[in-house]
Amino acid sequence: MxxxxxxxxxxxxxxxxxxKAVAQLLAQEGSHVFIAGRSGDRLQALAGVIERAGGRASIGAxxxxxxxxxRAFVDEAVDRTGRLDIMVNAAGVDYPGSIIEGKLTDWRDMFETNVIAMLVGSQAAVRAMRATKSAGHIxxxxSYAGRGDGFRVYGATKAAVNSICATLRAELENEPIRSVxxxxxxxxxxxxxxxxAEFVNSILNSVGIASDFKTGDVLSDETLEILHAxxxxxxxxxxxxxRAVLYTVTQPHDLSVSEILVGPRKSFPQAH
Ligand SMILES: NC(=O)c1ccc[n+]([C@@H]2O[C@H](COP(=O)([O-])OP(=O)(O)OC[C@H]3O[C@@H](n4cnc5c(N)ncnc54)[C@H](OP(=O)(O)O)[C@@H]3O)[C@@H](O)[C@H]2O)c1
Known part of the structure; x- marks a missing residue:
């Protein structure tokens, strides 16, 4: 079922x-997933996995x-299916480093990806849900990093995100659209x-994964699974x-699951 x-x-x-994990789980639960990212190859591969398992996926690279x-990708989802039930803003980026030595390009990428794109995506989703009378979840x-001091510019972007989500939650309280x-x-x-690279390689090496990671590389799913295991x-x-996302989007619309803090039991050393 x-x-x-x-x-x-x-x-x-x-x-x-x-x-990616959210897309797979929502597709497994029967949703048509419209999956966005920059890497067309990896999106295509994911869509293949979803479709071979009997699901439906459409990509936007x-x-x-x-x-x-x-905005056009959100509209495409509505044009093709007549509705929008779930919008998940998961695109995000972090550049470590102090404020004193930080780079404008990195700060801009973090704010544009983590904050502005999340605002644009959420606004487009609310408009689409209203227009199609879909009861939805955004x-x-x-991140944990949005809750405290000392998480660098990245933490500042996530503090902004938390504040925006809370404001959206209040703006939508009279409608069947929840912000989580x-x-x-x-x-x-x-x-x-x-x-x-030395930071990432030291973590991988500490759990017995031989690694030649270079900054900018993307690790394989297999390596990430071993790291977690x-x-x-x-x-x-x-x-x-x-699974946390699935929990929130399957709750009744009169119930607001506002915030979920979820992570491993031990804290993790930060990259500086
Ligand atoms: N992993 C953690 O420890 C952790 C902890 C707390 C919060 N988070 C948050 O979790 C979210 C997902 O991150 P993740 O851990 O899954 O990292 P990830 O594996 O690096 O995935 C990041 C995703 O964001 C996409 N993305 C980044 N910049 C983009 C851009 N400019 N345009 C379009 N897509 C872009 C990437 O697309 P491409 O790969 O195709 O470029 C990728 O699909 C982020 O918001 C992050 O802040 C992660």
């Missing part, structure tokens, strides 16, 4: 990590900084792609996060 039969979902950041394309993948904030702790994904006390899995 599937839970999302006949529903339509749009998921950004679906070419990797948490967004674009940079979320192209806000018109992001789920944003924020999910704040993961450390998850074994490609999130460390911009981290120093060998270090689950400090790295949750993307599937763990997907």
């Amino acid at each position: 599937v839970m999302l039969s006949g529903k339509t979902s749009v998921i950004t950041g679906a070419s990797s990590g948490i967004g 674009f940079d979320v900084h192209n806000y018109e394309k992001l 789920v944003t993948i924020s 904030t999910i704040m993961p702790g450390a998850v074994a994904t490609n999130f460390g792609r911009h981290f120093p 060998r270090a689950s006390a400090i790295f949750a899995s993307a599937d763990d996060m997907a």
Whole structure:
């Protein structure tokens, strides 16, 4: 018995990590998933996996900084299915480093991806849900880092995200559209792609994974699965996060699941 039969979902950041796991789980539960990311190859591969398992997936390969394309992708989902039930804002990026030595291009990428694209995607989703009279959920993948001090510029973007989600929640309280904030702790994904190579390699080596990671590389799913399996006390899995998303989108619309903080039991050393 599937839970999302006949529903339509749009998921950004679906070419990797948490967004990818969310897309697979929502598709497995019967939703037609519209999956967005920059890597067309990885989206195509994911769509193949979903379709071979009997699900429906449509891809959109674009940079979320192209806000018109992001809006058009949400509209495409509605045009093709007549509805929008679930919007998951999972695209996100982190550049470690101090504020003193930080780079404007990195700050801009973090704010544009983590905050502005999430605003644009959420606004497009609300408009689509209203227009099609769909009772919906807008789920944003924020972070533990949005809750406290000391998480660098990345933490500032996620604090902004938390505030935006809360405001959206209040704006929508008289409608059947819920805004949910999910704040993961450390998850074994490609999130460390911009981290120093020695930092990532030392983590992988510490659990017995021989690694020649270079900053900018994308790790294989197999490597990430091994990392989670060998270090689950400090790295949750993307599937763990997907189950949290599924929980929120299957609750009654009069119930507001506002925020979920979910992560491994032990804290993780930060990259600086
Ligand atoms: N992993 C963690 O420890 C952790 C902890 C807390 C919160 N989070 C949050 O979880 C979310 C997902 O991250 P993840 O851990 O799954 O990392 P990930 O494996 O690196 O996935 C990031 C996703 O975002 C997409 N993306 C990034 N910049 C984009 C852009 N400009 N345009 C379009 N797509 C873009 C990537 O697409 P391409 O690969 O195709 O470029 C990829 O699909 C992020 O919001 C992150 O802040 C992660």
